Amino acid sequence: GQNIDQPTEMTATEGAIVQINCTYQTSGFNGLFWYQQHAGEAPTFLSYNVLDGLEEKGRFSSFLSRSKGYSYLLLKELQMKDSASYLCAVWNRDDKIIFGKGTRLHILP
């Protein structure tokens, strides 16, 4: 079966760093996506990882370990506008992109 797990909610402080974890068990693996979704809006593309290691894009970084079925999204210098849901999604061998239920991130001033 397909299983993608993320924490349901997390809270962090403005200016701090937060790491959102994602573990997956899927039928095959072609890559992993992270999306940000603000309440009432569509998801926006953050990153795509297919090789092991860390990819950095400004304040956001995404890490992948294929052997462990594990990824994380690292957000640095948190801002209030980072309050959103973060969705982990896996592109499996059936060519489907399967989403986790998302992690709701609350930023406190």
Added chain:
Amino acid sequence: KAGVTQTPRYLIKTRGQQVTLSCSPISGHRSVSWYQQTPGQGLQFLFEYFSETQRNKGNFPGRFSGRQFSNSRSEMNVSTLELGDSALYLCASRNDRGTEAFFGQGTRLTVV
């Protein structure tokens, strides 16, 4: 470069009716996927079209169907609407390598 366009943005329908939603992908993208998003279930995959052919299908009843036109625009149809079909319907436009998938703003469907 224009983004993914979904119409309409909001719809209110009555149980038993049918509805058609439209999605225009990013220019040059031939893949369009449809998802249903509800608070309890998250994003659930409905189907994917590539070059006018359904390439993949999720686990939804036959009341949910779709098609894609030669210009890559896609439509999704839901017949015999049920209250449980109330959701945000999102389409995603994907590049041929599959490494980028961008969502439209969604259609919020309310069934009363």
